[in-house]
Amino acid sequence: MDELPEKPASFEKMIDFARSISEGIPFVRVDFYDVEGKPQFSEMTLHPCFGFMPFNPKEWNRYVGEMLSLKGMSASRRGGKCRTA
Secondary structure: OOOOOOOOOOOHHHHHHHHHHHOOOOOOOEEEEEEEEEEEEEEEOHHHHOOOOOOOOOHHHHHHHHHHOOOOOOOOOOOOOOOOO
């Protein structure tokens, strides 16, 4: 396929919403559908390939991991234990 598909009618709104709901999250993909010209939220993905994508070469695992800073995030947002009632 040589040509890219056209941007959805609600593309700019999707970008604005994605920026807003991902604020404070260091790495996330936010997915939307365009339904009759309106953005419809689909999902947020916090890691690609279910977290099972191997790095090749292996040393890139550490290289990429060192670029991600979780400073300032609470334990519950880092995937640590959450307090329950």
